[in-house]
Amino acid sequence: xxxxxxxxxxxxxxxxxxxxxxxxxxxxxxxxxxxxxxxxxxxxxxxxxxxxxxxxxxxxxxxxxxxxxxxxxxxxxxxxxxxxxxxxxxxxxxxxxxxxxxxxxxxxxxxxxxxxxxxxxxxxxxxxxxxxxxxxxxxxxxxxxxxxxxxxxxxxxxxxxxxxxxxxxxxxxxxxxxxxxxxxxxxxxxxxxxxxxxxxxxxxxxxxxxxxxxxxxxxxxxxxxxxxxxxxxxxxxxxxxxxxxxxxxxxxxxxxxxxxxxxxxxxxxxxxxxxxxxxxxxxxxxxxxxxxxxxxxxxxxxxxxxxxxxxxxxxxxxxxxxxxxxxxxxxxxxxxxxxxxxxxxxxxxxxxxxxxxxxx
Ligand code: NAD
Ligand code: DAU
Numbered sequence: 509x510x511x512x513x514x515x516x517x518x519x520x521x522x523x524x525x526x527x528x529x530x531x532x533x534x535x536x537x538x539x540x541x542x543x544x545x546x547x548x549x550x551x552x553x554x555x556x557x558x559x560x561x562x563x564x565x566x567x568x569x570x571x572x573x574x575x576x577x578x579x580x581x582x583x584x585x586x587x588x589x590x591x592x593x594x595x596x597x598x599x600x601x602x603x604x605x606x607x608x609x610x611x612x613x614x615x616x617x618x619x620x621x622x623x624x625x626x627x628x629x630x631x632x633x634x635x636x637x638x639x640x641x642x643x644x645x646x647x648x649x650x651x652x653x654x655x656x657x658x659x660x661x662x663x664x665x666x667x668x669x670x671x672x673x674x675x676x677x678x679x680x681x682x683x684x685x686x687x688x689x690x691x692x693x694x695x696x697x698x699x700x701x702x703x704x705x706x707x708x709x710x711x712x713x714x715x716x717x718x719x720x721x722x723x724x725x726x727x728x729x730x731x732x733x734x735x736x737x738x739x740x741x742x743x744x745x746x747x748x749x750x751x752x753x754x755x756x757x758x759x760x761x762x763x764x765x766x767x768x769x770x771x772x773x774x775x776x777x778x779x780x781x782x783x784x785x786x787x788x789x790x791x792x793x794x795x796x797x798x799x800x801x802x803x804x805x806x807x808x809x810x811x812x813x814x815x816x817x818x819x820x821x822x823x824x825x826x827x828x829x830x831x832x833x834x835x836x837x838x839x840x841x842x843x844x845x846x847x848x849x850x851x852x853x854x855x856x857x858x859x860x861x862x863x864x865x866x867x868x
Contacts, residue, residue: 509533509534509535509536509579509580509581509582510527510533510534510535510536510581510582510583510584510585511535511536511538511575511576511579511581511583511584511585512524512527512535512536512537512584512585512587513537513538513539513566513584513586513587513588513614514538514539514545514566514586514587514588514589515535515537515538515539515550515561515587516537516539516541516545516546516547516549516550516561517539517544517545517546517549517587517588517591517702518700518701518702518705518735519587519696519735519738519739520537520539520587520588521546521549521550521700522698522699522700522735522736522738522739523585523587523739523742524537524550524553524559525550525552525553526736526739526740526743527739527743528553528556528558528559530743531743532558533558534557534558534559534560535558535559535560536561536562536575536579536581537550537559537562538562538564538566538571538572538575538588539561539562539563539564539588540563540564540565540566541563542590543702543849543850543853544590544591544592544702546700546845547561548841548844549700560579562575566586566588566606566610566611566613566614567605567606567609567610567613567614568613569613569616569617572613572614572617573620573621576617576621577621580629582629582632582633582634583633583634583636583746584618584634584635584636585636585638585742585746586611586614586635586636586637586638587638588606588610589606589607589610589611589638589670589673590602590603590606590607590666590669591666592666592702592704593642593664593666593667593798594704594798594857595666595704595853596664596665596669597664597665597798597799597800598856598857600665600669603665603666603668603669604665604669604672606669607669607670607672607673608669608672608673608676611637611673611676611677612673612676615635615676615677615680615686618635618686619680619684619686622635622686622687631687633687634687634688634689634746634749634751635677635680635686635687635688635689636688636689636690636691636742636745636746636749637673637674637688637689637690637691638691638693638742639670639673639674639690639691639692639693640667640692641654641692641694641731641758641805641807642662642663642664642666642667642670642802642805643660643661643667643671643674643692644658644659644660644662644692644805645659645660645661645662645663645667645802646661646663646802646803646804646805647803647804647805647806648803648804649729649804651804651806652808653758653806653807653808654692654756654805654806654807654808655756655808655811656692656753656754656755656756656811660674660675663800663802664800664802667802674690674692674754677690678690678752681752682752687751687752688751688752689745689746689749689750689751689752689753689754689755690753690754690755691741691742691745691754691755691756691757692754692755692756692757693733693738693741693756693757693758693807694730694731694732694733694757694758694759694805694807695730695731695732695733695759695805696732696733696734696735697732697733697734697735697827697828697831698735698736698827698830698831698834699831699834699835699838700841701735702845703845703846703850704850704853704854704857706765706768706769707768707772707828707831708835708842709721710768710772710773711772711776711831711832711835712835712842712846713791714772714773714776714788714791715776715780715835715836715839717782717791718791719791719792719793719795720769720773720788720791720792720793721793721795721858722765722766722769722792722793722794722795723765723794723795723796723798723801724794724796724797724798724801725766725794726764726765726766726769726794727764727765727766728764728765728801728802728803728804729762729763729764729765729803729804729805729806730762730763730765730768730804730805731758731759731760731761731762731805731806731807732759732761732762732768732824732827733757733758733759733761733820734759734820734821734822734824734827736821736822737759737820737821737822738757740818740821741755741757741812741818741820742757744812744816744817744818745812745816748815748816749816750815755811755812755816756807756808756809756811756812757807757809757812757818758806758807758808758809758820759807759820759822759824760807760809760819761820761823761824762806763824766792768828769789769792770789770792771824771825771828772788772828772832773787773788773789773791773792774788774789775828775829775832776788776832779829779832779833779836780836795858
């Protein structure tokens with residue numbers, strides 16, 4: 509079996525569902541259930557004997573050591589993190605605590621477990637750390653895409669915390685020999701993404717007739733990867749990746765933010781036209797830019813394509829279509845995750861609608 513951390517979040521839940529459907533191997537999911545964790549994401553597994561959920565903190569060494577001793581996972585797939593850049597700007601300490609200290613505590617528990625394993629089990633054991641392309645910093649329009657050798661230049665408290673965790677993972681391999689794998693991945697999208705991130709936020713606001721907040725000029729470029737493609741890449745890395753190696757994962761879909769927002773609007777115009785017949789794009793509102801906003805990310809996926817024969821399968825426009833349809837079909841999910849604390853965050857981040865519109 510494998511131990512997944514953060515399996516109730518956006519990518520973790522997609523991974524657990526895909527893992528059980530494709531590999532069928534049992535999973536223990538350790539998740540603290542922060543504002544971003546929703547056990548309902550895995551409600552379909554409630555009666556599945558291959559799935560065990562444990563609510564807890566990756567930094568709770570006694571709990572993690574006990575789980576490792578009792579379940580003897582052959583791998584740890586580590587998703588748990590604070591993941592939203594804007595929240596890291598308003599509250600960086602939580603990012604240092606979870607992403608840096610929490611990952612370090614998890615690594616230490618994994619190391620002690622790994623050292624006690626019989627030789628064959630120890631040789632097969634893997635610690636897969638799920639990280640981000642943001643650790644590499646920002647690219648100019650004509651710059652070559654990030655390779656695994658690109659210099660680390662994190663610019664936000666979020667990316668700095670992920671960079672620090674990557675360094676600890678590297679050090680645990682280099683110093684102690686722990687068989688680690690690290691992936692640095694671009695922007696994911698798909699079902700069950702918390703509506704604080706661009707794509708689900710725009711879908712939700714559009715359906716409510718509210719402003720679609722575009723930071724600055726909206727010409728910042730991201731590489732978009734469907735979450736199912738990310739999960740299939742992680743399975744390839746876990747199965748065939750070389751211990752100690754890092755792999756960049758991308759969607760081969762660079763798009764400017766404004767283009768992404770207009771694609772969502774056009775999709776909604778087709779799938780759920782507004783009652784008054786007006787275009788959703790009329791709701792686009794330029795607001796104050798994110799401080800330190802990275803201009804462009806791009807992934808060179810030659811290593812994972814060449815060494816592990818993996819490439820993304822979902823074209824961006826098809827993936828957006830499916831994602832918009834999922835949100836249209838799951839208004840109840842959006843409703844359930846956006847109560848209380850969510851509304852507080854949106855008010856803090858964007859202000860009242862009139863305030864947001866005048867902040868451009
Ligand atoms: P998310 O915010 O949706 O989910 C994070 C999950 O971790 C939640 O279920 C939360 O409850 C859990 N968690 C938080 N702190 C915890 C702790 N101390 N102990 C146990 N569980 C805890 O995040 P996501 O978007 O699914 O991202 C998952 C991972 O992938 C993160 O490490 C993130 O840095 C990385 N990543 C995300 C993207 C993306 O586009 N979303 C891209 C590249 C890499
Ligand atoms: O690149 C991988 C990273 O992608 C992950 O490591 C992070 O966990 C994930 O959150 C994501 O980070 P971004 O900052 O790129 O994602 P976000 O959805 O927050 O923003 C995408 C772009 O859209 C970014 O340029 C900021 C912009 N944006 C975002 C929001 C929330 C807006 O213009 N308006 C908004 O309201």
